[in-house]
Amino acid sequence: MTHTNQFALLSSRRFLPFFCTQSLGAFNDNVFKNALIVMIAFRLATDEANFLINLAAGLFILPFFLLSATAGQIADKLDKSVLIRRIKLAEIGIVLFGIAALYSGNNYLSLLVLFLLGAQSTFFGPVKYAILPQHLQKTELVGGNALVEMGTFVSILLGTIVGGLLAGFTGDGESGLLWISAVITITAIAGYLASRAIPSAAAPAPDLVLNYNPFTQTARILREAAKTPSVFYAIIGISWFWLLGAAYLTQIPSLTRNVLGGSESVVTLLLCCFTIGVAVGSLLCGRLSGGRVELGLVPIGAAGLTIVGILLASTTGSYQPPADGSVAAFWANEGSLGILVSLTLIGIFGGFFIVPLYSMMQERSAPEIRARIIAVNNVLNALFMVVAAVLGIVFLNVLGATIPQFFLIIALMNAAVALFVFTKVPEFAMRLLIWLLSHTMYRVKHEGLEQIPAEGPAIIACNHVSYVDALLLAGAVRRPIRFIMYKPIYEIPVLHFIFKTSRAIPICSKEKDPEGYARAFEAIEQGLKDGDLLCIFPEGQLTKDGELQPFKAGIEKILQRTPVPVIPMALRGLWGSFFSHKDGHAFSTLPRRFWSKVCVVAGPPLEAAMVKAEKLQETVLGLRGEHR
Template identity: 75%
Template sequence: MAHRTQLQLLTSRRFLPFFLTQFLGAFNDNVYKNALIVMIAFRLMESEANALINVAAGLFILPFFLFSASAGQLADKYDKSRLIRLIKLGEICIGALGVTALYSGSNIFCLAVLFLLGVQSAFFGPVKYAILPQHLKRSELVGGNALVEMGTFVGILTGTIVGGLLAGLTGQGENGLFYLSLVIMGAATLGYLSSRRIPMAPAPAPNLRVNPNPLTQTKSILAKTAKTPSIFYAIIGISWFWLMGAAYLTQIPSFTKNVLGGDESVVTLLLCIFTIGIALGSLLCERLSNGHIELGLVPLGAAGLTITGIALSAAGGNFVELQQAGLEAFLNRDGAFAILTCLVLIGICGGLYIVPLYAMMQDRSAAEIRAQIISINNILNALFMVVSALLGLFFLNVLEVTIPQFFLVIALMNAAVAIFVFTRVPEFAMRLLIWMLSHTMYRVKHEGLEQIPAQGPALIACNHVSYVDALLLAGAVRRPIRFIMYKPIYEIPVLHFIFRTGRAIPICSRLQDPKGYEMAFSAIEQGLKNGDLLCIFPEGQLTKDGELQPFKAGIEKILERTPVPVIPMALRGLWGSFFSHNGGQALTTWPQRFWSKVSVVAGCPIEATDAKAQTLHEQVLDLRGEQR
């Protein structure tokens, strides 16, 4: 169902015009940039050309530092669809200047236009990602971001290829420049026309006072972003991805020429394979997350990036250089398939890694500052790409390591960055464990979960069958749940890490720990006052015979202190699993089966005044039915 929804977005006016607009923008930027770089490379001496090419790269990225902060404020203050149309009109004007500059033959003029294209991209960036949550449902965010990432990378690749090919034609007469100009102006015009079909996206903060100082504004919004660690470290993770992507994309031409002995056709093949991998990973991410913002895929993607990066380093280091620099010769050489496989897997893992991070950043950012937070993301993305270039210069030119060795360094650095981010935000690792459990031992189906309030305080009352009940509920319910659980279960190794990360509230009887008992009830009361969604297993312990045990009166005490709606829920199909007490003590025998069918069922909310222990017991028993 999620996969079909993702494809349906491409037929929806809520998404298709925006998708075409951003794709054409990425395509056009790279047509002009790569055409200019190729023309400079062939017009000038090697030393002068290298200097100007580096200047060109710097000029395109400089506006992200200078204007992103202002762009984020404007995107929060004004209607985003209107801003996009104005930006696309600006692209047409810049395109006209670019055509004039190309015909003039002035490198300085061409570089000035490239800077203006960077300015245009800097203003488009915050709008590009901030508009998605306004036009898409929460369940569509992952699919929308997946398509945007796919479109961005395909636009970059096709723009780079088309720009290089058309630049090659310019040396054969005026027709080359004419076709290049036609593509630039055509893409800009089509981008504007598609932007006119983007639905309105009203300003979330129309009274915002714009701070024109990029330094103070960046510092201010960075401080606000850092107050939510999950968003801040998501931005760090996204920026690291762009550092890695820039490192691979920048080195592929040299890797092809100096390590593989291939020509331009091999470069194009490797770039295509890498981009196809990103596209596949992005689309696969939506399929694997089933409409959720599944953060468990991020560590999975990060691990894959390190493993496949190491594999690419080994495959490249063992490759015997070609004697004939052609595509056919490369494909027939031992080791070619391994390199292609590594590149496509790097792309797939990159898609799994990046899409949930973008969706998480959008979903958890306050609407009134969302575009400003995205502007911080763009600034850090640009900074990390500059660091990528510096790392390449340092390792390849100063330390004189080989390109395969450089790929190995990047892969190992990725592991270090991933460990750093995941220890700062343990939620990523927690979600990975939940995702792996629900995709290996169990096939989980959901029923009635739309009845759980999307916001505000509420209490879930559920039967208790196994040690992984809380994990399955946390994986099924899209809203974060805080669990009230028996203290010995809370302290189980490995699971303790997950429960602590999810801010679970351990509790035991008043006789065992009177002080801990009162502290637990105080924490429950405060959590509900803060608007949290809490879950309690009113039986007080795991069932020993698979039957629903009587509900204890503790739930009534909670509701007396803090009256909130109660959602009865039931777990079906867990009795008899490795984590239940069927046949003896749980966790003591080897699992007998995998991919067991399990259901998570929610009933209608019950008002606090009607939510007595016996009433809830009957409701949960009715939801569970005969399937234990």
């Protein structure tokens, strides 16, 4: 499928009912939670209020530790659309119980309701992300995740604001409780009605035997996730983002009161900037990804989180609060704009960071355990959020750091964690280089790429114009490609790291290195037997004059040993670029072309028996045409 605007999903029954269901659920949870916390804070003595508020936060997170493992198994065992409807029915029951608790005035009964809402969210979490790959095409997955992240954060913010406002009405009598009751009941019913329109999502593991021990089940699925390093470290990256977000959001009230000298309305303004930033970043990520899981945006997000985090620490550390704590006074004060922009940018870069990681976790998890993988991710998210609270206590209360200093510490910690993850999964760095190349020096267009088989062994045969041919092909083709390339090019510094990461196969002439030549053909044969997509440049070297060089017979030898389809491809527009040999050796002059148009063209697959070097050269030349 071709990539379409991500907002088009909002008109699709495959996505819209689910989007509405999850957004309404996030809104309702936060209306009740924040209304309860505000009422506790303003009705009770400070010591008792602080105890109950912290207990409330813990009770909402506790079910993620206790029940996520079971929730993930149930989501893999049952039809997800049916499970969502049952969860939303349970939400209506919990809300009615919550109304009774609020009217009773019993805070501990209300905290029990909060625990039940947390449990309901725990069971919804694995379904929320596991259902998307079943209903969306691969080209829609990033856009769908971007909309879900946007909807979730906006709903959390709106729920927090509405809950606080409605709680403020309770001081005038029972009218405030009536408003809270009406809002959460109507929202819960609307969520259930929306869930009834969600299409069926068949159970991937209907015969699964449930393991109710959360510790052994979590450990088992973590071991399964570790078998695919990209999935495992995606989980680590996602959990780290939640730690980072919790660290910032938890300190915003204290930052506002003790550092910025602002009122509660300034707290809301800061929260709005962060949340809007995440929503915008998520949508931008979907737009910039071009319909694929673009991991190159993750390092950009990580770098932005560190740089802007340091900027926020510096700006807040030098801020001089005004005498008046109002929003107007804060806005007019020097340094306030920098703080608002920093929080917004942290949210934007957070969207760049989180959306591709969620998409990669979904796409690369085995379908039969996908919900359980997501459940384990939820456990680690909750654990990392607890760690964020512990870090806040240690640095702020034990070591005596200021809040700006704490922001600086976590920004530097983010850089360390990002480097660790990117070292373990070099694909992130490789995709970043490809993304930068295809969005700065070139405008890459595609033709006929849908003719490349979605799975199974095949060989791409392409003309060879520049040192970045492999990068541009890897960026254009959705499937991972293993390149068969001339050994001297494979060993070029920096590019060597990229080619090695993508498991390229270096080869040179039989006369120069007979042992290496034999190893290369063994690796090629094994790769095709494993179902890999390989790419060969049959010319054997870069063109010196922009014209196709004679195709060598090596591809015929490969096909004799392992007959597979051959996809002829051509690169147009690269001759004359900084990386080509036009007017001398490549890299010999400064780049003269930026944002130039390059086209990647694929032709229909050829049967192995039909492929001869000379005919293949004519086919590739026909695809390239006159545009070198």
